[in-house]
Amino acid sequence: MNAPHPSRKRRKEARPAEFLAAALGLFVEKGYSATRLEEIALRAGASKGTLYLYFKNKEALFQAVIQEGVLPIVAESEALAARHEGSSFALLEHLLDNWWMRIGTTDFAGIPKLMIAEASNFPEVARFYYENVILRTRALLARVLERGFASGEFRRMDAETCIDLLIAPILMLVIWRHSLAVYQSQPTDPRQYLSMHMNLLRQGLLTPQV
Amino acid sequence: MNAPHPSRKRRKEARPAEFLAAALGLFVEKGYSATRLEEIALRAGASKGTLYLYFKNKEALFQAVIQEGVLPIVAESEALAARHEGSSFALLEHLLDNWWMRIGTTDFAGIPKLMIAEASNFPEVARFYYENVILRTRALLARVLERGFASGEFRRMDAETCIDLLIAPILMLVIWRHSLAVYQSQPTDPRQYLSMHMNLLRQGLLTPQV
Amino acid sequence: MNAPHPSRKRRKEARPAEFLAAALGLFVEKGYSATRLEEIALRAGASKGTLYLYFKNKEALFQAVIQEGVLPIVAESEALAARHEGSSFALLEHLLDNWWMRIGTTDFAGIPKLMIAEASNFPEVARFYYENVILRTRALLARVLERGFASGEFRRMDAETCIDLLIAPILMLVIWRHSLAVYQSQPTDPRQYLSMHMNLLRQGLLTPQV
Amino acid sequence: MNAPHPSRKRRKEARPAEFLAAALGLFVEKGYSATRLEEIALRAGASKGTLYLYFKNKEALFQAVIQEGVLPIVAESEALAARHEGSSFALLEHLLDNWWMRIGTTDFAGIPKLMIAEASNFPEVARFYYENVILRTRALLARVLERGFASGEFRRMDAETCIDLLIAPILMLVIWRHSLAVYQSQPTDPRQYLSMHMNLLRQGLLTPQV
DNA sequence: AATGAATGAGGCTTCATTCAT
DNA sequence: AATGAATGAAGCCTCATTCAT
Numbered sequence: 001m002n003a004p005h006p007s008r009k010r011r012k013e014a015r016p017a018e019f020l021a022a023a024l025g026l027f028v029e030k031g032y033s034a035t036r037l038e039e040i041a042l043r044a045g046a047s048k049g050t051l052y053l054y055f056k057n058k059e060a061l062f063q064a065v066i067q068e069g070v071l072p073i074v075a076e077s078e079a080l081a082a083r084h085e086g087s088s089f090a091l092l093e094h095l096l097d098n099w100w101m102r103i104g105t106t107d108f109a110g111i112p113k114l115m116i117a118e119a120s121n122f123p124e125v126a127r128f129y130y131e132n133v134i135l136r137t138r139a140l141l142a143r144v145l146e147r148g149f150a151s152g153e154f155r156r157m158d159a160e161t162c163i164d165l166l167i168a169p170i171l172m173l174v175i176w177r178h179s180l181a182v183y184q185s186q187p188t189d190p191r192q193y194l195s196m197h198m199n200l201l202r203q204g205l206l207t208p209q210v
Numbered sequence: 211m212n213a214p215h216p217s218r219k220r221r222k223e224a225r226p227a228e229f230l231a232a233a234l235g236l237f238v239e240k241g242y243s244a245t246r247l248e249e250i251a252l253r254a255g256a257s258k259g260t261l262y263l264y265f266k267n268k269e270a271l272f273q274a275v276i277q278e279g280v281l282p283i284v285a286e287s288e289a290l291a292a293r294h295e296g297s298s299f300a301l302l303e304h305l306l307d308n309w310w311m312r313i314g315t316t317d318f319a320g321i322p323k324l325m326i327a328e329a330s331n332f333p334e335v336a337r338f339y340y341e342n343v344i345l346r347t348r349a350l351l352a353r354v355l356e357r358g359f360a361s362g363e364f365r366r367m368d369a370e371t372c373i374d375l376l377i378a379p380i381l382m383l384v385i386w387r388h389s390l391a392v393y394q395s396q397p398t399d400p401r402q403y404l405s406m407h408m409n410l411l412r413q414g415l416l417t418p419q420v
Numbered sequence: 421m422n423a424p425h426p427s428r429k430r431r432k433e434a435r436p437a438e439f440l441a442a443a444l445g446l447f448v449e450k451g452y453s454a455t456r457l458e459e460i461a462l463r464a465g466a467s468k469g470t471l472y473l474y475f476k477n478k479e480a481l482f483q484a485v486i487q488e489g490v491l492p493i494v495a496e497s498e499a500l501a502a503r504h505e506g507s508s509f510a511l512l513e514h515l516l517d518n519w520w521m522r523i524g525t526t527d528f529a530g531i532p533k534l535m536i537a538e539a540s541n542f543p544e545v546a547r548f549y550y551e552n553v554i555l556r557t558r559a560l561l562a563r564v565l566e567r568g569f570a571s572g573e574f575r576r577m578d579a580e581t582c583i584d585l586l587i588a589p590i591l592m593l594v595i596w597r598h599s600l601a602v603y604q605s606q607p608t609d610p611r612q613y614l615s616m617h618m619n620l621l622r623q624g625l626l627t628p629q630v
Numbered sequence: 631m632n633a634p635h636p637s638r639k640r641r642k643e644a645r646p647a648e649f650l651a652a653a654l655g656l657f658v659e660k661g662y663s664a665t666r667l668e669e670i671a672l673r674a675g676a677s678k679g680t681l682y683l684y685f686k687n688k689e690a691l692f693q694a695v696i697q698e699g700v701l702p703i704v705a706e707s708e709a710l711a712a713r714h715e716g717s718s719f720a721l722l723e724h725l726l727d728n729w730w731m732r733i734g735t736t737d738f739a740g741i742p743k744l745m746i747a748e749a750s751n752f753p754e755v756a757r758f759y760y761e762n763v764i765l766r767t768r769a770l771l772a773r774v775l776e777r778g779f780a781s782g783e784f785r786r787m788d789a790e791t792c793i794d795l796l797i798a799p800i801l802m803l804v805i806w807r808h809s810l811a812v813y814q815s816q817p818t819d820p821r822q823y824l825s826m827h828m829n830l831l832r833q834g835l836l837t838p839q840v
Numbered sequence: 841a842a843t844g845a846a847t848g849a850g851g852c853t854t855c856a857t858t859c860a861t
Numbered sequence: 862a863a864t865g866a867a868t869g870a871a872g873c874c875t876c877a878t879t880c881a882t
Contacts, residue, residue: 015841029330033243037877047843049879058877116389117327120239130393161406164398165379172378175385179326183340188374196371200414218861218866225866246851257868262853435862449750453663457856467864469858478856536809537747540659550813581826584818588802589795595805599746603760608794616791624830638845638882645845666872677847682874847879858868 016054018044024065028110028178032062032118063125069111073103074136081140088148093198109174138163155207169197226264228254234275238320238388242272242328273335279321283313284346291350298358303408319384348373365417379407436474438464444485448530448598452482452538483545489531494556501560508568513618529594558583575627589617646684648674654695658740658808662692662748693755699741703733704766711770718778723828739804768793785837799827
């Protein structure tokens with residue numbers, strides 16, 4: 001717990017990130033309103049006052065939590081898709097694998113729950129999230145689907161709805177894991193869950209090969 | 211605005227429900243912490259103090275919101291399943307249709323979002339919800355799946371995970387509609403969404419008829 | 421507890437007295453501020469609203485509690501003193517006996533504690549009490565002492581201070597019994613206490629007979 | 631009014647005592663319930679919120695007022711008695727003198743009234759007071775009386791009742807001074823009062839020297 | 841840069857008082 | 862006359878924010 005803190009220099013530069021990590025964890029766990037700034041500071045190993053050296057106020061901290069937490073998400077997937085060779089469905093699987101490793105198992109996986117809970121209290125942030133994460137992700141997936149439709153790999157269907165149904169179980173997984181999962185006696189195995197999700201999709205998406 | 215008061219007696223009986231409806235709406239919209247009791251009272255057409263004639267405090271109100279909001283949900287589905295005749299898949303479709311009509315389009319559809327957001331702040335209520343809604347719903351669905359497995363209508367697969375994936379898109383729909391949906395320029399059509407969900411499931415679930 | 425209430429007529433006339441008795445008991449026990457009107461009404465077997473038919477507000481009720489509770493006190497002692505024949509000391513003993521029987525063992529014995537606790541919050545009532553109870557009682561005792569001084573029964577001393585010291589242990593007894601007495605393992609016997617008080621006084625007051 | 635702030639550090643150390651003094655004064659004057667925390671803070675030269683940095687809530691403040699106010703009282707008398715040489719009655723007089731100087735003329739003299747008024751609302755605190763002040767004081771006085779009985783200085787009588795009557799006028803004095811004394815046109819002289827109290831006691835207590 | 845003591849606005853809650861029945 | 866549902870002022874307490882050190 002009380003590791004002898006690293007060199008002061010590194011500490012200083014790492015401060016904002018420490019606050020953001022602490023805030024993300026607590027916002028996700030208890031919600032924005034119910035999280036006290038003092039608790040965040042404590043978890044970040046600093047004092048309440050210090051927080052104000054880096055963030056104007058609680059709302060700005062929230063905004064930073066979302067914006068910083070969201071930065072790593074989409075760009076990587078886009079890059080991955082750009083250099084992909086192979087079937088469209090394999091790309092979908094690849095994207096999901098990568099997302100699970102890079103996001104799904106980290107604290108960032110709490111962001112969807114947080115954003116859903118607070119959207120109506122922070123419309124600006126919600127719009128930012130919608131445009132920079134949701135829309136871009138959907139655009140990416142739309143391109144993959146179009147490619148599959150064009151090549152005949154996928155049977156034609158409504159792309160937007162298809163994207164909805166591709167994403168929903170994935171989001172639901174991380175939301176669940178940050179809320180009611182604790183009450184489950186036999187916790188869901190995310191690997192198996194995601195794998196069956198892709199299998200079902202495959203059945204529904206791929207053009208039957210007679 | 212100021213509807214002419216009904217008789218005091220009749221008002222008194224209706225009061226708890228009025229508060230519950232107002233509280234449900236606001237809790238779902240803004241979260242528990244961010245909702246002020248005065249706002250709830252105002253929306254219920256009463257004053258702050260009146261609320262305390264019916265509910266011990268804010269937490270008790272929250273608990274009642276969940277418990278009352280949850281009562282109508284499961285029992286009806288169970289009854290519907292009990293008197294169903296026909297294929298297992300048709301039963302799944304029937305259950306979903308019914309749920310959408312009776313819950314999905316009402317304010318109660320906000321409860322999943324609310325419960326997810328507040329689970330860690332109200333563990334008692336969360337456990338109640340888990341046991342009385344989630345577990346019972348899953349048990350119901352498990353029976354339907356087992357029936358399908360047994361009759362050969364469904365190909366065998368892991369029932370629990372299958373239930374996860376049956377439910378996830380449905381929950382995600384109502385969560386979405388109570389959070390980021392406002393930022394969508396072209397709102398999802400829930401009918402089409404649910405219909406495609408069932409189609410995908412059908413592909414994945416039904417035993418192929420050669 | 422729930423005795424079948426007496427005839428409606430008697431009840432109606434007795435109502436104010438019932439409220440006064442209930443209020444006296446609760447004010448003495450918990451203090452004026454900490455006593456809720458609803459509690460008083462409950463103990464009086466009526467409802468909150470009814471109280472306002474008889475008393476303008478809480479303060480008026482308090483005032484009435486004191487004024488009514490005080491009425492029976494002094495006049496009787498004055499009458500008793502007026503018709504007394506015998507030694508002055510015997511009169512003091514007689515007054516004390518009578519007071520103990522008529523006041524000391526009743527709920528009215530709580531009034532000194534109540535008045536002491538609330539004097540600064542109700543200066544008007546305190547002044548009334550001071551003038552109508554304290555001053556009149558002291559005047560009565562002063563006359564008795566003067567008679568004893570004049571006859572040579574008592575050795576001369578400062579009458580006012582003597583009255584203070586005559587009264588103090590008596591007041592302290594009733595105050596004690598309404599506050600910390602519950603914590604005593606072996607409760608004081610008031611008879612013995614008052615008797616020793618008079619004995620000590622006798623030693624100090626009576627002119628030594630050589 | 632606005633004294634120039636002493637250094638923050640020094641202020642912090644003095645704060646609890648400042649709040650305790652302010653609270654003692656107001657609790658004694660108006661009673662616990664009728665005293666508003668803001669008033670206490672104001673009198674202590676701080677704001678409402680600051681109070682909560684030092685005391686958990688109003689009840690904890692009350693408890694501290696009593697416990698801190700009581701600390702200086704008994705130990706000193708016990709020490710004084712331990713090193714006394716001379717007659718037992720002289721010790722009683724010495725104890726009273728000392729108590730009057732050290733307690734009777736300070737704000738702590740309001741504690742008996744406060745404790746009497748609030749005993750039933752704070753049974754824990756009342757028990758603490760009973761055991762740590764009343765019982766210890768009585769034990770001390772019991773030892774003095776026993777010594778006097780043994781040496782033949784005092785005529786034998788019931789010690790417990792004798793202690794009651796030794797204490798009662800002293801308590802009554804401080805209670806009176808914190809309640810109805812303001813209405814007296816000619817205020818009691820406490821010196822004369824206490825002196826006559828001891829004189830009466832002497833008459834009653836000392837074995838007559840033939 | 842960092843701290844944490846101090847503040848006070850604002851929310852929850854109580855309860856004296858009112859008033860329709 | 863009696864009730865008790867309803868009100869809202871006022872008090873306790875929390876916590877985001879400030880600021881002297």
